[in-house]
Amino acid sequence: MKTDKKRYLSHYTPEILQKKELPVNFKFAQFYTMDTKTEENEDKSIASLDKRFLDIKINAYNTDCFNIMSTLGKPISKIVR
Amino acid sequence: MRKNDLGKKCILNPSATLIKGASRSLICDLERNSYMLIPISLHEMLTQNKKGFTVQEISEQYSKDNKQNKKIILSYFNALHRADLLVFTNFPEYYQPINMTWDFPGDISNAIIDIDKNTTYATSFLEQIAKLGCPYIQLRFFSRLSISDLKLMIAQLETSIIEAIEVFASYESDTVLKGLIKLMKKNYRIRSVTLYNAPENIIKYSRTIGFGQVVTVTTDIKGHLSCGFISHHYFITNISTYTESLAHNSCLNRKISIDVDGNIKNCPSMSQSFGNIKDTTLREALDHPDFKKYWNITKDQIAVCKDCEFRYICTDCRAYLENPEDMYSKPLKCGYNPYTCEWEEWSTNPLKQMAIDYYGMREMLPEFKMKPDHVPPRRTNPEGNRAQ
Numbered sequence: 001m002k003t004d005k006k007r008y009l010s011h012y013t014p015e016i017l018q019k020k021e022l023p024v025n026f027k028f029a030q031f032y033t034m035d036t037k038t039e040e041n042e043d044k045s046i047a048s049l050d051k052r053f054l055d056i057k058i059n060a061y062n063t064d065c066f067n068i069m070s071t072l073g074k075p076i077s078k079i080v081r
Numbered sequence: 082m083r084k085n086d087l088g089k090k091c092i093l094n095p096s097a098t099l100i101k102g103a104s105r106s107l108i109c110d111l112e113r114n115s116y117m118l119i120p121i122s123l124h125e126m127l128t129q130n131k132k133g134f135t136v137q138e139i140s141e142q143y144s145k146d147n148k149q150n151k152k153i154i155l156s157y158f159n160a161l162h163r164a165d166l167l168v169f170t171n172f173p174e175y176y177q178p179i180n181m182t183w184d185f186p187g188d189i190s191n192a193i194i195d196i197d198k199n200t201t202y203a204t205s206f207l208e209q210i211a212k213l214g215c216p217y218i219q220l221r222f223f224s225r226l227s228i229s230d231l232k233l234m235i236a237q238l239e240t241s242i243i244e245a246i247e248v249f250a251s252y253e254s255d256t257v258l259k260g261l262i263k264l265m266k267k268n269y270r271i272r273s274v275t276l277y278n279a280p281e282n283i284i285k286y287s288r289t290i291g292f293g294q295v296v297t298v299t300t301d302i303k304g305h306l307s308c309g310f311i312s313h314h315y316f317i318t319n320i321s322t323y324t325e326s327l328a329h330n331s332c333l334n335r336k337i338s339i340d341v342d343g344n345i346k347n348c349p350s351m352s353q354s355f356g357n358i359k360d361t362t363l364r365e366a367l368d369h370p371d372f373k374k375y376w377n378i379t380k381d382q383i384a385v386c387k388d389c390e391f392r393y394i395c396t397d398c399r400a401y402l403e404n405p406e407d408m409y410s411k412p413l414k415c416g417y418n419p420y421t422c423e424w425e426e427w428s429t430n431p432l433k434q435m436a437i438d439y440y441g442m443r444e445m446l447p448e449f450k451m452k453p454d455h456v457p458p459r460r461t462n463p464e465g466n467r468a469q
Contacts, residue, residue: 078311079221079277079302
């Protein structure tokens with residue numbers, strides 16, 4: 001997996017990323033603490049908490065991103081099958 | 082999975098949650114809005130040690146008696162890994178859980194307004210809805226839609242906090258359709274237009290990057306009685322809906338409605354009214370002690386649903402129940418059986434015939450051939466207590 005740091009930097013402020021727990025109703029991306037390093041130095045890369053946040057991967061391909069913004073996120077009524 | 086991963090602690094991705102059903106389990110990826118059905122045995126493997134385990138440990142534990150199990154377990158974990166639902170790490174404590182509390186910055190999150198040819202009340206209620214902090218409105222026209230009336234309603238919301246308006250209306254002609262598309266192009270608040278009783282199921286117009294569309298559907302809709310279908314098409318796997326379902330009713334919580342006669346209700350399909358919009362404000366209705374009666378009924382309290390693996394991603398219905406006298410009864414229009422894991426046509430279920438007659442829905446089911454006389458006696462619960 002590739003880390004898209006550029007995209008992450010354009011969308012999220014460091015204040016948001018410092019939170020250990022994701023905000024309620026956080027919808028716009030997936031936060032991964034996935035390693036992007038090789039097997040050998042993986043553990044070193046996540047040993048530091050600060051470093052770990054730098055390795056966050058944003059999956060901006062979340063297809064429902066816009067739908068969630070535009071609607072309630074669930075059906076208001078269930079009238080059409 | 083890489084070979085190195087087998088020796089590392091394995092935990093579920095923090096965005097993945099497990100729901101155990103009577104016969105199988107569900108694993109939901111709340112951020113990718115997807116779900117995967119898994120066997121209960123795998124559910125147990127994943128939950129037996131919350132601090133993490135290695136796949137090697139698990140596979141050895143479960144294959145002591147049968148060596149074949151090892152292969153099966155590895156294939157399970159490979160499937161989860163391919164779906165990005167697992168994390169292999171030596172530091173499982175770094176992976177913090179998602180906050181599962183739910184709240185909404187308003188007294189009401191969504192409103193349904195039903196309109197038919199007899200609807201005469203003024204539209205001043207739209208301002209009242211906005212004052213309750215409600216950003217989502219659904220307008221359901223059960224008679225011929227007047228585009229000029231719709232324009233007036235939307236004009237009233239121009240400076241309001243309303244974010245999205247959904248419109249349901251009967252398909253009349255291509256001229257009305259074109260008028261709606263034109264209106265939608267000018268008003269970004271209109272996020273969805275669904276025209277029912279149409280000649281075909283087709284998307285007629287779609288804004289760029291998913292900001293709403295005009296759809297025609299062949300579904301025959303006959304007023305509020307047509308509402309309340311439980312279907313896998315309505316399953317929602319996002320954080321907001323999931324967390325709301327854990328503590329509240331997934332349909333009725335923070336909902337307000339006005340039926341075709343102007344009666345203020347929690348849902349237009351429900352019988353209990355809290356006043357008429359002509360002489361009662363929405364705030365007064367909302368403050369009635371019984372208005373929020375259903376808001377905190379979760380699926381965990383509902384008969385049959387409490388054993389269903391889909392219970393937190395499914396939107397409930399308390400208006401039409403399998404047993405109308407029991408407010409904790411299964412939704413009438415749900416054909417899923419969590420014990421056999423099979424979907425069946427709800428309207429042909431003999432156990433539902435009495436309720437179909439009770440709600441006067443038989444005319445809606447023209448294809449239904451079984452006579453009401455053939456209905457076997459049903460359990461009743463006159464006190465309206467929770468079904469056992």
